[in-house]
Amino acid sequence: MVPSKFAYHKPSTVKEAIALLATHGDDSKILSGGHSLVPVLKLRLNDPEHIIDVSGIDSMGGIRDNEKSITIGANSTHGEIANNAALKEHAPMVALAASMIGDIQVRNFGTIGGSIAHADPAADWPAVLLAADANVVLSHAGGQREVDIDQFFKGLFMTAMGEEEIITAIRIPKTAFNKNSTYVKFPQPASRFALVGCAAAISNSDGYITEARVAFSGVSATPFRDSNVEKSLKGSVLNEGSIATATASVADGVSIMSDHFAAEKYRKHMAGVYARKALSALA
Ligand SMILES: Cc1cc2nc3c(=O)[nH]c(=O)nc-3n(C[C@H](O)[C@H](O)[C@H](O)COP(=O)(O)OP(=O)(O)OC[C@H]3O[C@@H](n4cnc5c(N)ncnc54)[C@H](O)[C@@H]3O)c2cc1C
Known part of the structure; x- marks a missing residue:
């Protein structure tokens, strides 16, 4: 499909881009790489009158x-x-x-x-x-x-x-937990978007976990950190036992998405699987 007509602006400074946004308000849209916006425009899910391309700033x-x-x-x-x-x-x-x-x-x-x-x-x-x-x-x-x-x-x-x-x-x-971090995902086979994505970052002192941050994409409409997993890990040694305990109830209490790619129960199960994969990689 072809997008609706729009005026194209290519500012060269942030100040100029913000001024354009202020002038055109709801009738405008920022364009960067275009890999999400252009499909939206082509499907006419959005038809802004002004496109502000920030890629040249x-x-x-x-x-x-x-x-x-x-x-x-x-x-x-x-x-x-x-x-x-x-x-x-x-x-x-x-x-x-x-x-x-x-x-x-x-x-x-x-x-x-x-x-x-x-x-x-x-x-x-x-x-x-x-x-x-x-x-x-x-x-x-x-x-x-x-x-x-x-x-x-x-x-x-x-x-x-x-x-x-x-x-x-x-x-x-630049933190100790970011230095010791990894990301794993269960990709949708055509687009590679995450059906489940799990990022884990862990710091430790003398082998005991001092900080654990474990977060998910793809599982819920709002990405989230799993505080139960993080609390369970803190103070323990990262090994098969502590990983199994911490990931026994991943995404409990979270509203989980369900669509034609993955049902709710399957996504929740896979969130646990991918949390174990991420933490095992760090161990
Ligand atoms: C075939 C395909 C496969 C993909 N696979 C994946 C994948 O595996 N994982 C993944 O995470 N993503 C995936 N994407 C999405 C891709 O990463 C997009 O690049 C990204 O979602 C949007 O970035 P963009 O620069 O293209 O933004 P655009 O499409 O230009 O803009 C997207 C939205 O953000 C707004 N915007 C853009 N820049 C700014 C800014 N600086 N400030 C404020 N608002 C801004 C725009 O107004 C628009 O609403 C895929 C896309 C395609 C087409």
Whole structure:
């Protein structure tokens, strides 16, 4: 299908993009890699009169290795993230998850900013960023604010981003748990979206777990950390026994999705299977 007619804007600064958003409001849509928005436009599920293409804004690109964190520009493609040496060293699950997204074309165009703004429940980034304790940098006319990732995803295709805000970066803290992290997923065989995705990040001292962050994509309409699993792991030694105990009731109390790809009971079961896979890989 062909999208409805729209005016195309290509700002070169964040300030210009925000001014365009403020002017056109509800009639506008940000475009980044286009791998989620263009299908939506073609299906005419949304027909904005103005498209604001942020892909040419230099300050929204690049991955910077700072002293205490790694800042990923929102326009960074999944492919750039997958190949970044600092992320591979300090937060291996981030680079690993990026390498598992879609196919090479999707990885070369799709961006981390576009993915988390879209907030598809089957996307890989939410689980990984929740486990990483990331911060989302949002820019608006008055400046910038940083939102803790635990407060960012609000539901199916819903986030904490305001209508006149743009995601400009994502910060990954350099922590002991991020250094010891991994991501596994049960992919939908055609698109590679996650039917279940599990990210796990664990730090320990003298062999005892000091911090555990275990998060899921694909399982529920809102990505989540499983606090029961995390609490059970804390203070224990990561081994077959502690993993079995911690993952005995993964996603209990969570509203689980059910669709033609995977029924609720099957998804819940697979969430447990993939939590065990992730934790066993770290053990
Ligand atoms: C065949 C196929 C397979 C895929 N497989 C996977 C997969 O395995 N795993 C996975 O996680 N994803 C997958 N995707 C989705 C892919 O990762 C998309 O790239 C991603 O969801 C959206 O990123 P984008 O840069 O293309 O955003 P766009 O399509 O340009 O935008 C998406 C939405 O985000 C908004 N937006 C974009 N950038 C910003 C910004 N900086 N600030 C605020 N709002 C913004 C747009 O207005 C739009 O609403 C797949 C997509 C396709 C087409």
